[in-house]
Amino acid sequence: MKHLILFGIMWLCGLMTVVAQNVPQVIPALQQWKPAKGKMVLPESGKVIISSDEEGALKQSAEILVQDLKEMFGWNYRVVIGKQEKGAVFLTLSKPDKTLGDEGYRMDVRNGVTIEAPTAKGVFWGTRTLLQMIHNQPEGLMRGQAIDFPLYPNRGFMIDVARKFFTMDYLRDYVKILSFYKLNELQVHLNDNGFVEFFGNDWDKTYAAFRLESERYPGLTAKDGSYTKAEFRDFQKMAATYGVNVIPEIDVPAHSLAFTHYNPRLAADNKEYGMDHLDLYKQEVYDFVDSLFDEYLSGEDPVFVGPEVHIGTDEYNKKESEQFRHFTNHYLNFVSKYGKTPRLWGSLKVMTGETPVDLTGKVVSAWNYNWMDVNTCLKAGAKVVNLCDWLLYLVPSVNYYHDFLDYQWLYESWMPEMMKKDDPKVEKRHPNFLGAMLAVWNDRVGNGISQQDVHVRTFPALQVVCEKMWKGENAEHVSYAQFKALCQSTPEAPGVNLLAKVPQRTILTDIGKEVTLSGTDVVTTSVDEIGYLYAVEFEICPDSIPNIDAILFKGPHSEFITNWQNTGKFAFRRDGYEFVFHAYRLPVEKWTKIRIEGDIKGTSLFVDGQLLERLEGRIGEVFNVKHQRKDRIWYQETLIFPLKQLGDTQMGFNGKVKNLICTPR
Incomplete structure (x- = not known):
């Protein structure tokens, strides 16, 4: 009996996977999808077409789509005024439709992509779906027709x-x-x-x-x-x-x-x-x-x-x-x-x-x-x-x-x-x-x-x-595990990476090559910052008289500094806060291996392979006079690590760095 139950569960999960695979996977899910045979591959250079009489209503949406195609995929598209063409994206307005309402749209994927809706907003929502479809179907778009609209306005x-x-x-x-x-x-x-x-x-x-x-x-x-x-x-x-x-x-x-x-x-x-x-x-x-x-x-x-x-x-x-x-x-x-x-x-x-x-x-x-x-x-x-x-x-x-x-x-x-x-x-x-x-x-x-x-x-x-x-309800077609996986693989938005995702281990300076910083120069890297979970490793050798509060790494949202207040300590700053690793003082004129690990709860400092300090768990306690009780505040000593540049033109580190590597964990 247990084997039958297990088989039934496996069959149901398999059926849900098949159902999911027959429908383009986007968030939020499409209301309706009518599949057709084959796939359609959009060219990397192409057109987003709107008609001349709809230019005023749709040109802005078309221009944003062109920007987003460039941002997400590196594609070179341009907005064209004209008629529908094979291999192009065509945006158009349709007559009022009770099914679609004010925000719904239809998308037809055949020899090109047509998005039509009674309103410009509906057309724009269709372009968001198209971007997700392209991202999630890198080998070509499933042919078919979508009818999509929100349940709640x-x-x-x-x-x-x-x-x-x-x-x-x-x-x-x-x-x-x-x-x-x-x-x-x-x-x-x-x-x-x-x-x-x-x-x-x-x-x-x-x-x-x-x-x-x-x-x-x-x-x-x-x-x-x-x-x-x-x-x-x-x-x-x-x-x-x-x-x-x-x-x-x-x-x-x-x-x-x-x-x-x-x-x-x-x-x-x-x-x-x-x-x-x-x-x-x-x-x-x-x-x-x-x-x-x-x-x-x-x-x-x-x-x-x-x-x-x-x-x-x-x-x-x-x-x-x-x-x-x-x-x-x-x-x-x-x-x-x-x-x-x-x-x-x-x-x-x-x-x-x-x-x-x-x-x-x-x-x-x-x-x-x-x-x-x-x-x-x-x-x-x-x-x-x-x-x-x-x-x-x-x-x-x-x-x-x-x-x-x-x-x-x-x-x-x-x-x-x-x-x-x-x-x-x-x-x-x-x-x-x-x-x-x-x-x-x-x-x-x-x-x-x-x-x-x-x-x-x-x-x-x-x-x-x-x-x-x-x-609305979709768990019977797409399990939570499948939905979670789709969430984790779908971008935040075109050009947005606040989570600071880095797809793989990345070597940011040539292995073995020393980077010399004078205190006023900058070396840029290929990664702006890395988010949780991560490890950042580097070797460092400060000059004999190191700069005070010297910026070693700088990113879009934070700074990592050395010789905090002339103590030799590491620290980082972000959002108006400053956090210090008090357990270690970096020696001068000597190479030291440093590793920083970060997660949603705190930040860890490793020196020569040994964990020396973990910033996590600091709690403040106060007395609430009105309610005659003690209340707590839990401090967050976290860091999405800055990597966009080594050094700074005004408050930079003076010394040498080598073997800078960031790794998502």
């Missing part, structure tokens, strides 16, 4: 840039990542603050940041990282060309310490609430917040470009429910006056009262089952996006919510309507249920987490949730 990601700054380059890369996986929303949480217990239980010392330039309130903008109005405006316009709607969020009236630091009179008079609470009864508060929103919403070319703006409204003290409802309704109406659809955090299930709050046509972020669940939002007439905290919140390096999501459970069991594992699903295809968002919160200010460490957590989660929001 809103598929997104929220990033907390307030408590950890993310560069504009990072955000632009993330737009490309979201777009490559057909996720169409990016919510940018622009202001927030740390937890007071980690700053001596003193609100005046607690970290807070507002990340956007303000001309009306000079000094409000964070000094350790921010976006100018111009670059944030351009970023949103760039995102729109990739099919991504950027939703800026100014979070009020809680989480508002950045504003009360700027003007302490804005803080609630009731000190029980904490200085991060705006005072809901003061006209000065409304004048300030009105003016701040107006700064970004007014004018012919407003800073907030897209159709939606998030007004926050979560986790205010429950004693002020009535006035909180008044505040919420005021800003729903205020933002609406500018022609924008307001979004807000779901709180009104807890913040009950007589003051009416009209949610009709508004979009509620249903973040917590108790504060306001999906069904309650729908009954209130709102449109709903699910950001269920227990299932979709990533909070790096803490002991609550998720450091990493449960990818297999999400793939096999989760659907976007669910807010908790034991919660029955709400009505499927409810017209006001829009979809879901993954969210990353950087609660532990100063814990050493890097931008790329956040990405290590969010990227695989995005791959899973995009599958469930576009395709």
